[in-house]
Amino acid sequence: MPSADVPVNLDAKFASFDEVWAPRVVGQINDYEVKIAKADGRFVWHTHEGTDEFFLVHKGQLTIEMKGRDDVSLGPGDFYVVPRGVEHCPVAGSGCELLLLEPRGVVNTGDAGGEPMTAEPEAM
Amino acid sequence: MPSADVPVNLDAKFASFDEVWAPRVVGQINDYEVKIAKADGRFVWHTHEGTDEFFLVHKGQLTIEMKGRDDVSLGPGDFYVVPRGVEHCPVAGSGCELLLLEPRGVVNTGDAGGEPMTAEPEAM
Numbered sequence: 001m002p003s004a005d006v007p008v009n010l011d012a013k014f015a016s017f018d019e020v021w022a023p024r025v026v027g028q029i030n031d032y033e034v035k036i037a038k039a040d041g042r043f044v045w046h047t048h049e050g051t052d053e054f055f056l057v058h059k060g061q062l063t064i065e066m067k068g069r070d071d072v073s074l075g076p077g078d079f080y081v082v083p084r085g086v087e088h089c090p091v092a093g094s095g096c097e098l099l100l101l102e103p104r105g106v107v108n109t110g111d112a113g114g115e116p117m118t119a120e121p122e123a124m
Numbered sequence: 125m126p127s128a129d130v131p132v133n134l135d136a137k138f139a140s141f142d143e144v145w146a147p148r149v150v151g152q153i154n155d156y157e158v159k160i161a162k163a164d165g166r167f168v169w170h171t172h173e174g175t176d177e178f179f180l181v182h183k184g185q186l187t188i189e190m191k192g193r194d195d196v197s198l199g200p201g202d203f204y205v206v207p208r209g210v211e212h213c214p215v216a217g218s219g220c221e222l223l224l225l226e227p228r229g230v231v232n233t234g235d236a237g238g239e240p241m242t243a244e245p246e247a248m
Contacts, residue, residue: 010201027205029178029225032156034203054153058201077134077182079158081151101153101225 010036010058013124014097022119023100023108035100035121037108039092044117046087046110051103053082060096065089134160134182137248138221146243147224147232159224159245161232163216168241170211170234175227177206184220189213 008026013036017024020040027034039062055062056079064072064080067087072080082088092098109118132150137160141148144164151158163186179186180203188196188204191211196204206212216222233242 007196007198007202007204010203027178027203029156029176029205030208030227032153032225034178034205052153054151054158072131074131078131079134079151080131081153081158084154101156103154 008034010097010099014038014058016124020092021108021117023121024124025121026124028104029101031104032101033104033106033121035102037098037100039090039096039098040094041092043090043092044109044112044114045089046112047085048082048102048106048110049085051106052084053088053106054101055080055082055090056099056101058097058099061093062096062098063091065091132158134221134223138162138182140248144216145232145241147245148248149245150248152228153225155228156225157228157230157245159226161222161224163214163220163222164218165216167214167216168233168236168238169213170236171209172206172226172230172234173209175230176208177212177230178225179204179206179214180223180225182221182223185217186220186222187215189215 013026020038023035023037025033025035057074057076059076062074074080137150144162147159147161149157150160181198181200183200186198198204
């Protein structure tokens, strides 16, 4: 369980792991979790019925493909909030680093589940 | 009211205003607001009894002084979550740019209120 009262340097946190599509919990805001994830290539199509999902690109490039909406392309310093209920598929360039924000307990693959992409967020 | 389905470039948003200690709402995640603020110099001592407060430094330097805790010094890419109920006073270097996250409706000066620092967050 990450402490809420320690400052966090994002670059240092990203440097501490290599796994992609495996979010790490790096902070908590009330009942929300601040997560970071490395990403590379195509994730899976999924939907979070109960929550919006915040993506902020720290490094690299991320495209979010969505059903019924235009793709959104994000670079460093860009963020996007995928509205709840919108089926989406993140597609990342090499070396992509993301900051995510969601209510505690949200599963990264939403309704899709299954291996190999579903990952229990890991505290660090 | 900012739309939830438009990508946001933080640098462009910061370039669009100059006022300090006047948060702008740039996104929404469920019932939370993503805000940005420019900061320079000393804010006011205040407490948010009902919520944690997330500070991510986009540019510049921010020190968060707290009652009963060591100061926290943050640079670009550093974040800190001030726990609810902890009296704090942000002190910013020149050119400081912050990304904040709080439940909708939180007032920037918390229990302190009053002029000149209390600002109604402005949508953009």
